[in-house]
C-alpha cells in the first residue's frame with residue numbers, strides 16, 4: 435500500500451497555515467475581511483511589511499514611521515527608541531494595514547473640545563505602554579483623558595444596518611468611568627446624531643447606562659446614547675468584571691443581532707457575554723451606523739476616558755464565532771507580556787532621595803514643598819533640619835502601578851507628590867483610585883543626559899518640571915506656559931542623590 439496523508443496530517447497542515455496567518459488573514463478566510471486594521475505593536479496580516487504608525491519627536495517636530503521587524507512581525511521598537519532618544523515622542527498616525535486607507539490621526543473638536551488650542555484632542559505619548567510580544571519589545575497606545583484618534587472619512591466601513599465585526603486587545607487594568615474609551619464605528623460629524631449612530635467597543639467602569647457583574651471594568655458596546663452590556667434590562671450579569679492584564683474585546687452587529695465576547699488576551703478562549711437582539715429603545719433597530727472610526731473617545735468627542743489599545747480591526751460582514759475564536763488563538767500566540775516602565779538611575783524602594791534641578795542657574799535648587807505646594811528651594815548641607823526634610827522624599831512602590839514609583843514626603847508621612855490641574859502638590863493619600871493614579875510616576879533616564887526625568891504614569895506626555903521655581907507636570911510644547919519647549923529637557927531632568935534627611 436502506498437502511504438497516503440492521514441486526515442490528521444491534513445488537519446495539522448491546515449492548522450499550521452492558520453497559526454501562521456495574522457488576524458486579518460483569518461477574517462478573510464472566514465469571509466469577513468478587515469476593512470481597517472490598526473496596531474502599533476505588530477502586523478495584523480502575515481505578509482504585512484508597511485508602516486504601522488508614525489511618531490513625532492519634540493526636539494525638532496520631525497516624524498518617522500515604524501514598521502514591523504519582518505513580514506507579519508512585531509513593530510520595530512528599537513527604531514522608535516533611537517528616533518526618540520533624549521527627547522519626547524507622540525504617536526501622530528496609526529496606519530490602516532488593510533489597504534483601505536483608514537488611518538487614525540489626532541481627533542478634531544466635536545461636540546466636546548479637546549485640550550489642544552484648536553479644540554483637538556491630545557496625541558498619545560509613544561512610550562506610555564511598553565510591552566513585549568513573544569519577547570520582543572513594542573509600544574501600545576496609552577490613552578489619557580483628553581487623548582483621541584479619529585477618521586471621519588473612513589471608506590468601506592459599515593453604514594446603516596449593515597453587518598460588521600471588530601476586536602481590540604486592551605489593557606484590562608487601565609480604565610476609568612469617564613466617557614468613553616471606545617474603538618469602532620462612529621459619527622462622521624463628531625456630533626451625537628442619535629441612537630444607533632455608533633457601534634464601538636467600550637471598556638471601562640462607567641455605570642451611567644449599562645453595567646455587568648461586579649463593579650467593573652466591563653466590555654460594553656457604545657451604540658450612541660447608551661453603553662450596552664446586553665439587551666434589556668440595563669444590567670447583564672453575564673457581562674463579567676475584567677481583571678486580566680491583557681483583554682481581547684469583541685463586538686459585532688448586524689440586522690437586529692449583535693454580540694459581546696471577551697477573553698484574557700494572554701490565554702484561554704473567548705466567552706460570549708451577550709448574543710441576541712438589538713435594544714428595544716427606538717433607533718437601535720435598524721441601526722444608522724455612519725462609518726467613521728474612533729479610538730479613545732466617544733462619537734461626539736467626549737474625551738474623559740482612559741485606556742490602552744494595542745491592536746484592533748474592523749471587518750465587513752458579521753464574523754462567525756469560529757473565526758473570532760481563531761483570532762483569539764492568534765492573539766494568545768502573540769504572547770503579550772508586561773515589561774519595565776522605567777529606566778535610568780535605580781531608585782530603591784524605601785530609600786530617601788533628594789532631587790536637584792539641572793537647569794543652568796538653578797542647580798542649587800531641590801524639589802521641595804511649602805505646605806501643599808511642591809516647588810524648588812535652595813538647599814545645602816548647612817540648611818535647617820526643617821528645610822532638609824522638606825526637600826527629602828521616601829521612594830515608595832507606585833500607588834497605582836507597582837512597576838512605577840510614588841514619592842512620600844519625609845516630614846509629612848502619608849502625604850505624596852501628586853499632580854492636580856497639572857501642578858505638583860503634596861496631598862494626603864485618600865486611598866482613592868484617582869489619588870493613586872495622580873501620585874504614580876515613572877522615572878526614566880534624564881532627557882538632558884543627567885539623572886532622571888519623571889513622567890506621570892497616567893499622563894505619560896507629562897514630566898516633573900520646574901518653572902519659576904514652582905513645579906508642574908509639563909508636556910513638551912503643549913498649550914500651557916509650563917509646557918514651553920524652550921529649556922524643556924533641562925527643566926525636566928533631575929539629579930538624584932541620597933536624601934538630605
Ligand SMILES: *[C@@H]1O[C@H](CO)[C@@H](O)[C@H](O)[C@H]1NC(C)=O
Pocket residue numbers: 795796799902903
Ligand atoms: C527662582 O530661582 C532662581 C535661581 O535660584 C532665582 O534667581 C529666582 O529669583 C527665583 N525666582 C522666584 C520667583 O522665586
Ligand SMILES: *[C@@H]1O[C@H](CO)[C@@H](O)[C@H](O)[C@H]1NC(C)=O
Pocket residue numbers: 492493494495911912919
Ligand atoms: C514644535 O511644535 C510645537 C507646537 O507647535 C511648538 O511649541 C514647538 O516650539 C516646536 N518645537 C520645535 C523644536 O520647533
